[in-house]
Amino acid sequence: MPAPLIDGLQYSNWGEPIFRQMRQGGVDAVHVTIAYHETFRGMVERIEEWNRWFARFGELIIPGRSGDDVRLASDTDRTAIVFGLQTPDPIENDLGLIEIVHTLGVRFMQLSYNNQSLLATGCYEQDDSGITRFGREAIVEMNRVGLVVDMSHSAQRSTLESIELSERPVAITHANPAWWYPARRNKSDDVLRELADSDGMLGLSLYPHHLQNGSGCTLDGFCRMVAESAERYGVEHIGIGSDLCQDQPDSVVSWMRNGRWTRQTDFGEGSASAPGFPPQPKWFRNNLDLTGIAAGLTAVGFDDPGVEAIMGGNWLRFFDRSFGPGQDVPS
Amino acid sequence: MPAPLIDGLQYSNWGEPIFRQMRQGGVDAVHVTIAYHETFRGMVERIEEWNRWFARFGELIIPGRSGDDVRLASDTDRTAIVFGLQTPDPIENDLGLIEIVHTLGVRFMQLSYNNQSLLATGCYEQDDSGITRFGREAIVEMNRVGLVVDMSHSAQRSTLESIELSERPVAITHANPAWWYPARRNKSDDVLRELADSDGMLGLSLYPHHLQNGSGCTLDGFCRMVAESAERYGVEHIGIGSDLCQDQPDSVVSWMRNGRWTRQTDFGEGSASAPGFPPQPKWFRNNLDLTGIAAGLTAVGFDDPGVEAIMGGNWLRFFDRSFGPGQDVPS
Numbered sequence: 001m002p003a004p005l006i007d008g009l010q011y012s013n014w015g016e017p018i019f020r021q022m023r024q025g026g027v028d029a030v031h032v033t034i035a036y037h038e039t040f041r042g043m044v045e046r047i048e049e050w051n052r053w054f055a056r057f058g059e060l061i062i063p064g065r066s067g068d069d070v071r072l073a074s075d076t077d078r079t080a081i082v083f084g085l086q087t088p089d090p091i092e093n094d095l096g097l098i099e100i101v102h103t104l105g106v107r108f109m110q111l112s113y114n115n116q117s118l119l120a121t122g123c124y125e126q127d128d129s130g131i132t133r134f135g136r137e138a139i140v141e142m143n144r145v146g147l148v149v150d151m152s153h154s155a156q157r158s159t160l161e162s163i164e165l166s167e168r169p170v171a172i173t174h175a176n177p178a179w180w181y182p183a184r185r186n187k188s189d190d191v192l193r194e195l196a197d198s199d200g201m202l203g204l205s206l207y208p209h210h211l212q213n214g215s216g217c218t219l220d221g222f223c224r225m226v227a228e229s230a231e232r233y234g235v236e237h238i239g240i241g242s243d244l245c246q247d248q249p250d251s252v253v254s255w256m257r258n259g260r261w262t263r264q265t266d267f268g269e270g271s272a273s274a275p276g277f278p279p280q281p282k283w284f285r286n287n288l289d290l291t292g293i294a295a296g297l298t299a300v301g302f303d304d305p306g307v308e309a310i311m312g313g314n315w316l317r318f319f320d321r322s323f324g325p326g327q328d329v330p331s
Numbered sequence: 332m333p334a335p336l337i338d339g340l341q342y343s344n345w346g347e348p349i350f351r352q353m354r355q356g357g358v359d360a361v362h363v364t365i366a367y368h369e370t371f372r373g374m375v376e377r378i379e380e381w382n383r384w385f386a387r388f389g390e391l392i393i394p395g396r397s398g399d400d401v402r403l404a405s406d407t408d409r410t411a412i413v414f415g416l417q418t419p420d421p422i423e424n425d426l427g428l429i430e431i432v433h434t435l436g437v438r439f440m441q442l443s444y445n446n447q448s449l450l451a452t453g454c455y456e457q458d459d460s461g462i463t464r465f466g467r468e469a470i471v472e473m474n475r476v477g478l479v480v481d482m483s484h485s486a487q488r489s490t491l492e493s494i495e496l497s498e499r500p501v502a503i504t505h506a507n508p509a510w511w512y513p514a515r516r517n518k519s520d521d522v523l524r525e526l527a528d529s530d531g532m533l534g535l536s537l538y539p540h541h542l543q544n545g546s547g548c549t550l551d552g553f554c555r556m557v558a559e560s561a562e563r564y565g566v567e568h569i570g571i572g573s574d575l576c577q578d579q580p581d582s583v584v585s586w587m588r589n590g591r592w593t594r595q596t597d598f599g600e601g602s603a604s605a606p607g608f609p610p611q612p613k614w615f616r617n618n619l620d621l622t623g624i625a626a627g628l629t630a631v632g633f634d635d636p637g638v639e640a641i642m643g644g645n646w647l648r649f650f651d652r653s654f655g656p657g658q659d660v661p662s
Contacts, residue, residue, distance in 0.1 A: 040372065040375070041371065041372060044371070044428070044431055045425075045427070047431065048425070048427030048428070048430070048431060049427075051427060051430050051431075052427070094376075094379070096376070096379030096380075096382060096383070097375070097379070099379070099382050100375055100378065100379060100382075100435065103434065103435055103436075104431065104434055104435070105434075
């Protein structure tokens with residue numbers, strides 16, 4: 001049986017139409033962002049919303065809390081939904097909330113998102129002071145319960161320190177190598193080598209601001225970057241993390257960038273003249289198009305096991321070894 | 332193998348000394364109150380505290396989320412801790428929090444505690460208007476996810492309506508029959524017959540205010556009441572729910588009674604001249620004394636299967652059929 005198809009990050013406008021489209025597109029699992037700048041209580045409301053969807057659309061989606069949930073979804077023609085947080089705001093200043101959010105099904109948490117957080121520095125700050133005191137405690141606790149450290153939006157020093165401090169592999173669920181396209185959100189070769197050396201995972205992004213030539217990036221160009229990445233970091237450390245924000249209104253990208261932290265407008269990777277979501281490349285518009293990436297990988301020379309590994313096999317192995325309890329620590 | 336020893340309700344001053352004493356006393360499972368008047372967030376802090384205890388005292392206690400957890404605890408010489416809420420305050424005005432608290436391990440919730448709640452009327456109110464509109468929705472949702480309706484502190488009409496509305500058996504985890512001692516918290520024969528007819532469970536209380544002769548109640552007197560209850564309601568519907576508040580300071584009974592809802596002092600079952608916890612009967616002071624009840628039941632004529640059923644076997648069967656998901660409902 002081929003490996004499942006897994007997308008390592010989406011923040012789409014969820015509901016029945018996309019759930020049905022994921023079935024059409026053969027998407028077996030997707031890591032979905034359930035919260036950005038929400039408090040703990042606000043994040044719980046997002047989970048309540050997912051619980052209503054799980055009850056209502058049980059023939060299309062199931063909770064994805066383990067690799068075996070992904071296998072179950074794949075075997076029963078459904079999509080496993082893996083919860084993740086793009087900022088650590090939902091754990092507030094409370095270490096105990098790490099186990100609580102894990103119990104509620106959360107499996108990825110970014111230590112920082114663009115800005116400084118209580119745990120780490122984000123990639124838009126001027127200075128990167130590295131992992132904080134609370135951040136060190138949080139990494140130990142995340143390792144203990146099985147909540148993956150995700151450094152997609154973090155700054156370089158914080159990212160390198162997190163890889164060193166974490167006893168379990170770290171993920172960068174959605175970013176590309178800076179040597180291919182030097183966006184602020186893309187990652188240096190140093191970071192990606194350390195990530196791979198520690199057996200971490202890189203989810204390659206289809207978000208236009210992370211692509212060479214932006215919305216005009218070609219499938220061939222993207223897949224050649226995947227091939228070069230596989231050569232540098234090992235094919236086993238690479239997956240897809242499309243960062244797809246399907247059917248979202250532009251108000252959502254503004255919430256992602258601005259939360260409640262500014263009275264100005266922060267345009268992030270956009271600009272005042274292009275404040276909204278950028279148009280997707282025409283070969284990657286929605287959840288039907290993931291299979292097209294697989295075809296593109298074959299076209300640039302990957303063999304079948306390589307394509308399957310990148311399109312989901314690697315994420316599945318990562319889920320298997322990351323989502324359960326780790327070594328216990330004295331408490 | 333004999334049935335496990337299960338206490339259907341305690342609110343003791345938890346920590347290592349009582350965890351060790353429960354092992355000495357052979358207590359295999361206990362339903363513990365984790366919150367009274369707390370908000371959702373406040374209840375989560377109580378669960379965080381239990382999570383720290385589970386990590387630290389893993390050789391003494393484990394989370395009790397199913398009957399099988401109780402069997403595991405019993406087989407490995409530990410105590411399974413079953414979470415419960417004495418008021419519905421932690422679900423606030425939010426139906427979705429019922430599934431959330433269940434996911435976090437909560438297995439019992441009282442629909443009201445002495446006062447009117449958003450769901451039902453408490454036993455100290457002047458008028459009992461029965462199950463509310465939100466209460467009807469909550470019962471359906473509790474049935475769906477496997478959160479037991481507990482009516483220990485509710486008023487009569489509300490209790491009868493809950494038994495009728497609930498498609499799954501209801502529990503009165505800690506109270507005695509009013510025909511034995513007419514305390515406001517004890518239950519009428521009508522209520523107890525309806526409870527038994529619907530296959531519900533009654534946990535008999537050792538709290539002095541619920542006992543004939545209060546702190547002076549004898550073990551023989553208590554056990555004769557158990558025998559009469561078994562005759563009236565069927566031995567299979569009876570367990571122990573001691574309501575033991577071991578080692579609690581009197582400030583705790585004041586919190587239980589007054590929460591944040593009054594500037595006066597409500598003495599509940601106490602009085603201005605006896606505002607604190609009443610002294611326990613000398614034959615039931617702590618977690619070593621549950622086995623003494625078993626001996627008392629034998630002395631008044633119960634056979635071994637009867638004693639085992641009352642001391643834990645009935646609760647175990649109730650846990651088995653109550654804590655998992657029920658019939659799904661359209662959402």
